[in-house]
Amino acid sequence: MPGMGWRWMRGRGAAPLSFFVCAILSVAIALLGKTQASLVDGARAKLSDFASPALSETRAPLAAFERWTAGLSSLFGVYRENIQLRQENAELRKWQNVALALEDRVKRYELLLNAAPNREGKQVTARVIGESNRPFVSTMILNAGAEEGVKKGQAVVDNRGLVGRIYLTGERTSWVILLTDLNSRVPVVIEPSRRRAILVGDNTASPKLELDVGDGRINPGDRVLTTGDGGLLPPDLPVGVVMEGTDTPSVAMYAAADATDYVQVLDYGPAARLPATSSADVVASSAPTRAAPAPLPVKSVKPVKTVPLAEQTVARAVTGASDDEDR
Amino acid sequence: MAARSVEVFLIGPARLLAALLPLTLSIALVVLVNLPVSLTGRLLPAPVLALGAVYYWILVRPALMPPAAVFSVGLSEDILSGGPPGLWAAGFLAAYLLADRQRETLAGLSGIGAILGFAGSMLVAASTAYCLAWAVYWRSAPLAPLVLETIITVMFYPFVALSMGWVQHHVIVPIRRHDETGVRDAIVRRQG
Numbered sequence: 324m325p326g327m328g329w330r331w332m333r334g335r336g337a338a339p340l341s342f343f344v345c346a347i348l349s350v351a352i353a354l355l356g357k358t359q360a361s362l363v364d365g366a367r368a369k370l371s372d373f374a375s376p377a378l379s380e381t382r383a384p385l386a387a388f389e390r391w392t393a394g395l396s397s398l399f400g401v402y403r404e405n406i407q408l409r410q411e412n413a414e415l416r417k418w419q420n421v422a423l424a425l426e427d428r429v430k431r432y433e434l435l436l437n438a439a440p441n442r443e444g445k446q447v448t449a450r451v452i453g454e455s456n457r458p459f460v461s462t463m464i465l466n467a468g469a470e471e472g473v474k475k476g477q478a479v480v481d482n483r484g485l486v487g488r489i490y491l492t493g494e495r496t497s498w499v500i501l502l503t504d505l506n507s508r509v510p511v512v513i514e515p516s517r518r519r520a521i522l523v524g525d526n527t528a529s530p531k532l533e534l535d536v537g538d539g540r541i542n543p544g545d546r547v548l549t550t551g552d553g554g555l556l557p558p559d560l561p562v563g564v565v566m567e568g569t570d571t572p573s574v575a576m577y578a579a580a581d582a583t584d585y586v587q588v589l590d591y592g593p594a595a596r597l598p599a600t601s602s603a604d605v606v607a608s609s610a611p612t613r614a615a616p617a618p619l620p621v622k623s624v625k626p627v628k629t630v631p632l633a634e635q636t637v638a639r640a641v642t643g644a645s646d647d648e649d650r
Numbered sequence: 651m652a653a654r655s656v657e658v659f660l661i662g663p664a665r666l667l668a669a670l671l672p673l674t675l676s677i678a679l680v681v682l683v684n685l686p687v688s689l690t691g692r693l694l695p696a697p698v699l700a701l702g703a704v705y706y707w708i709l710v711r712p713a714l715m716p717p718a719a720v721f722s723v724g725l726s727e728d729i730l731s732g733g734p735p736g737l738w739a740a741g742f743l744a745a746y747l748l749a750d751r752q753r754e755t756l757a758g759l760s761g762i763g764a765i766l767g768f769a770g771s772m773l774v775a776a777s778t779a780y781c782l783a784w785a786v787y788w789r790s791a792p793l794a795p796l797v798l799e800t801i802i803t804v805m806f807y808p809f810v811a812l813s814m815g816w817v818q819h820h821v822i823v824p825i826r827r828h829d830e831t832g833v834r835d836a837i838v839r840r841q842g
Contacts, residue, residue, distance in 0.1 A: 345721035346743050352725070353736030353786045363735045370729060455684065457695055458776075458796035459783055460733035498732060505791055525792050 368493030371453070371464055375496045378452040379466060447471050447588045452496070454580070461504040461526055463487075463580060467588065468495045476555050478589045484561035484577030485509075485549060486586055497588070501580050502530055502562070510553070511562055513539070514546040522547065522562065522574060529566055529573040543567035547574050557591045668825040671817060672707040672714045676700045676723040679810070684730040695795055697803040698772070700727055702810030704742060705771050708749040709757040710818055720746045740782050741775035748774050764811070769804045776800050 356363045371378070449471070453464030467473050469492050479486045479499045487507065491498040500507050507524035511532070516539030520532040534541070545565040551558025563574040679699040700723050707715035724742030728735045748771050749756055756767040776796050784790050 342717040342743065342747070345717045346740065349721060349724065349736045349739035349743060350782065351736070352728075352739065353734065353782055356735040357786050367729055367732070455732045457731050457733055458799055459737060459779070459791055460731060462732040464732075505789065506787075526795055527792055 364491045364498075367498070368468075368491050368496065371496040371498065372468065372493040375452060375464075375466060378464065379450070445472065445590045447473055447590070448585055449473070449497070449588055450585055451583055456581075458526065459505065461501045461524070461580075462490075463499045463501065463583075463586075465497045465499060465586065465588070466495065468493045468497045470494050472590060473497045473588050474590065478549075478556045478560060478591060479586050480560060480589060481578045481580075481583040481586050483579060484563065485556075486578040486580050486583065488556065489588060499586075502576065502578075503528060503580070509556065509562075510550045511547050512550045513541055513565065514548060516540055516545065519550060520547075520572075529575055532565070532572040532574060534572070541565055541572055555591070557589055664825050664828070668822045669714055671822060672703070672711065672814075673719045673722065675814065675817065676703040676707070676715075676719075677726050679703050680723060680726045680730055684727075694802060695799040697806045698727065698738070698775070698799065699803070699806055699810055701742060701745060701772060701775055701803060702768065702807045703814055705745060705749055705768050705807075706811050706814040708746060709753055710814075711822070712750065712753065714822075715746075717743060717746060734783060734787065736786075737779040737782050738775070741777075741779035744778035745771040745775040765804060765807055768807045768811075769800075772800050772803050772807075 352363070447467050449465035449467035451463050452466045455462050463486075465473070465479075473489055473492050475489055475492055477489045479488060485502060487499045487501040487504070488509075489497050490500040502509060502522060502524055503526060504524045505526045507522070507530070509522045510519065511522045512519050513532070518539030518541060519535040521535065522530050523533050524530045532541075532547070543565050544567075547562040547565060549556045549558055549560040549562060561577050563576040563578075566573045566575050677700070679702075683696040683699050704715060704720055704723055708720075720742050721739050724739035725735070727738040727742070731738075756764075759767045776799070780791065780793075780796055
């Protein structure tokens, strides 16, 4: 066997054998991570459960330092930013009044039309105890898991908008796949054209829009909301606005995953409509949620109907929530 | 034969610690860069510091950084970063292959040359991880974050190399020297 590989093998004795075993093992693990994600994810969830107390303790001082360094860089623009914020605040107050009036009017119309109300499930407020922003992954770890009723596929929001969805749950921790992650796919609708699209993460700060069929015109500044297709994610969750100046439309996110300490996990999917099957579920449904800085507005809780299995499957396919698609 | 058995018997915990130190330090660096906080507000990706340590030990004490240890460090990076498993494990092994084959050349480099040598290994590791991600997930990740991570890792390499050098000269070498002296004395006593 001529060639460099043979010479290398001849020269080093036992090392090449262990090298090739390890190389094959790493490729096998990569394939296993794709086809049998639950095996790897299970190990990862156990590890994060085990490390969660240490992660919580470590994050506090480091996060303070992080805020300090971030604050230092924005110190020079404080005056200008303050003036801008005052103007925005005045504008927003005006719109708040308009929104309240419209909300009231919509409620009256719904009563008149006897419209089916939006479903609402329970929600869990969780603290962010870990985050990862690497070339192949964009995730965060929360300090709430199966014990608190967090389940795979549930939407995660901060006080601005949708952050991502749960893709892995341990007993006391859960992992969030951010909208910016390479594996994230979320069905969205663009306002005001009502054109539908899939929001595709690419590990950059601005995920791309893969436009669905339709002829609605899309303009920079248009709002992007979740569609609620498939019933897994709630509809009309704010996601972001369409950005200007790119060939492929991309979205500037409302949610700021890097500045978020607390998030809410919304239990809206099919699992929310099934009766509790374990003590953990019962505990979670009766447990009070912890305080959040500024929770999203919660609508009234109404009886919900069971979604057929086919619809659940569609939901998983659309949002990419299956084991294969997640990691 | 008797002398060898005495030598084997006298490999104490200190020497074992010295043997495990490179692996332990590399995994500690994996934990350090995967602490749940981004000091740059997620603006920059965290460096792969562990590869710097692995590269250093492959060149300086290859016996203490065998392929299995390199694989373990890479897999730790995969698991703790939350990314797809196996990518950095394969990347680290590719860097091992390059550093092991070119050890004489790379170990002789100093200054900017040494940094460029490591940059080559980092590039090989990142390319391998990228290609494997593409092959397995059939989707290409954006290159810019990976390039940025490579550059940041290379910038941090001198600090990692200096730290590992300090450990090598002030911990591992004295332990091994002390241990060898002890073994030699024991053999002499036994033969005498």
